[in-house]
Amino acid sequence: MSVPSRLLPATIAAPVEHELVIRKSRFLTVVAPVASSEEADAVIAAAKKRHWDARHNCSAQVTGLLGDRARSSDDGEPSGTAGVPMLEVLRRRELTDVVAVVTRWFGGIKLGAGGLVRAYSSAVSETLDVAALVDRRVLQQVRVAADHADAGRFDNLLRDWVSRSGAVLGETSYGAAAEFEVWAPAGAVAGLQAEVSALSAGTVSAVDTGAERVIDVPR
Structure with a gap:
């Protein structure tokens, strides 16, 4: 896109x-x-x-x-x-x-x-x-994979982050790890990566997959 x-x-x-x-x-x-x-x-x-x-x-x-x-x-x-x-x-x-x-x-x-x-x-x-208006935004896909024991902490972090960053949460899957999907504005990805790294002391990364999608974001 x-x-x-x-x-x-x-x-x-x-x-x-x-x-x-x-x-x-x-x-x-x-x-x-x-x-x-x-x-x-x-x-x-x-x-x-x-x-x-x-x-x-x-x-x-x-x-x-x-x-x-x-x-x-x-x-x-x-x-x-x-x-x-x-x-x-x-x-x-x-x-x-x-x-x-x-x-x-x-x-x-x-x-x-x-x-x-x-x-x-x-x-x-x-x-x-x-x-009620809905904005259309081109957002980038970011994935965060965390241990199941830490899933609650990352879920809270991501929900808080999207609420103040013009982003939306995607699907969460539970396999070998809890994998969260976030759709974020391109300019905000670095900030998300920094917060995820800080919460995990550098052991978990927010990976920008390179995928983009037009997402409806309520105002």
Whole structure:
């Protein structure tokens, strides 16, 4: 993986809903994490089926590791007043692998083009304000093998270290030794190696395997 982690858009941890009422029109928004444009389309289809009585189910989606695939739909609203403003909110928030669907029940009062743009933008923006964000980072694999008798000490050390280092714990396996897996930012590996060495008086090493992976890290 050659993409610097600072260039990777974030995503959200779980679906979230939010409702907004503007001049008697009801706007119900769902924003959901997705793994592909096909999953995003399925979320949109489900919203349309669920809210069959609504006049509009407008949508915007951004997918791909770099957020390089995007689509939007006004679903009957005047061109450019719904889907594109929604998409712009996702872009401004630097998100990917996410879909937003805003369902509108018309309240009898026309909002005008500018009012619709503000309404659909606000609907998505306010929903994202209550979403839990997840950062995408390119992390390196580090393995630590310790005697079973010392496994508890290293488990505590590693859990504490990842909590303050932007890293995540991977799998732990128990064979001839207790082997811990850590996914760490490249610039933090040396610090982990120093702490492991200090705890073991130099008898245990944190080995950088050279493997890299894009990992979702909750903020």
